[in-house]
Amino acid sequence: MHYDVFNGDADGIIALLQLRLAEPKDSTLVTGVKRDIQLLEKLKLHAGDTITALDISMEKNMGGLKVALESGVSVFYADHHKAGDVPTSDLLDAHIDLDANTCTALIIDQLLNGRFHHWAITAAYGDNLIAKADELADQAGLTSEQKSQLKELGTLINYNGYGAHITDLHFDPATLFNELLAYDDPFAVIADKSSPYHVLKMAYQEDMAKALAVNAKYQSRYLGVFELPDEAYSRRISGVYGNLLANQSPDSAHAVLTENTDGTYTVSLRAPLSNKQGAGDICSQFATGGGRAAAAGINALDKSELDTLINSIESYYR
Template sequence: MNYDIFNGDADGIISLLQLRLANPIESELVTGVKRDINLLSKLVDKVELAKGDKLTVLDISMEKNQAGLVCALDGEIDVFYADHHRTGDIAVSKHLDAHIDLDANTCTALIVDGVLNGEYHYWAITAAYGDNLIAKGDQLSKVAGLPVEQSEQLKELGTLINYNGYGAVVEDLHFHPAKLYMALLKYPSPFDVIADNSSPFYRLQSAYQEDMDNALAIQAEYRSDVVSAFELPNEPWARRISGVYGNQLANQNPNSAHAVLTENRDGTYTASLRAPLSNKQGAGDICSQFETGGGRAAAAGINALPKEQIADFIKAVEAFYHVGPTSAGKDF
């Protein structure tokens, strides 16, 4: 049995898309909302894997899935693992084919693009844009000879696929990530998606604009020289838009960190942290200080931040990026 295990965001979906366009196989799809990252460990707990099974693991932190990975390798299961998040210790095993790059200016789809020698390069560029690697996407588009209009199309498609992955549960999403992946699999090029008026692109485009309009009406709850924090309500639209909204804020003010705090049903908060684009480091380290936190240097998050810890979270961000005097907003 083949298992394809992938993050439900643009990077995870497009990483698998490239691999399966290049090498179609029948597989069991294992995915979920963007923040559902313990996918490998959950699979190992749920399914009794057997010799001969093969696992493809994409865009989920090896550090967060150490138990599942070790169990699979101990069972002599072959694992292809591509990722750009924190790893912890990387196991040494003849059954592990690991492609890891922690550089802040790469993503899993670009790693896969290298493995495939650029066979589906336009899809990789789309994923880079979706992962908010805008400068990287622009650079790759230019090298590929794409006109500005086409690079903007890839940017919008990547953003929309990424937007679809955000939510507390899959019911918050417009498409289950596995269904979105399957819908996109019939398009060898991202430009084919945009050319098809019946593709998911157009449904996501309309929904995205409505959710973003809601977010843009929100004022900052806290602002200093190094960080701005925004609080979104416990609503499906807020959970859907939180990540791409954080990306947009980061692009608008590249010298500041940005935190988007979305209230969960239980009164805790989902925190999305974007490091300053001019200093793409530290986000994962900051969020990992909190129990349900993790991520990478440029972008990270906390799944369930207690309200009473929000002030500590903001202080941690301030301390890392060198606190300046508060110029507006309030203390949490």
């Protein structure tokens, strides 16, 4: 069997989209909400199986990866998150790039020699690599209107990935991937009135309006903290809302807190766009935290630890 294992956000979906547009393959799709990243350990593998793993931290999946390799499973792995010590194996084809200005879809774009370049640019916009995406779009000769369209589509696909459970999402990421696979170019998605783009656009506008009505819980020169209630819209909008805040105030860090049913917080942290480092290190100090330099999160932060988190963020960026 072949397994396509991918993060349920814009980068993971579009990375796989490029690969399967280039090389269609019967596969079992394994994905989940954006924060569901320990996916390899869910597989029941046999010698001779193959895996494509995209946009999930190798470090967080090291146990499952080692089991796969020891079981005689060939693994293609592309990612831009913390990798840890990459195993040495003839069965592993790893493409890891930790540069803060790249994403998995851009790694795949290079491997495919830009065959579906507009999709890769869309993913970069969705992963909030706005400057990089603008640069690539300009090089590709896209107009300002086309850049705006790809930015919106990338943001909407990314927005769909956020939630505590699949039921929080408008589309299961596997379903969204399959629907997008019908389009070899993102502009075709936008032009099709029956595509997921139009469903997500309306839902996004409703959720964002609610988030924008929330006042800051904490605000300083270095950090803005915003708390959203324990509601499905909060879980859906938290990540892209954090990206919006980061773009509005690029010299400040931003933390979006979403209250969980058990009273803890889910945290989405964005490093200042003018200093895209440290977010992953800060969140990794907490038991359920992790991520990359520019954007990271904590799945369950006890409210008693909030002051510690704020102090850690402020100390880092001061």
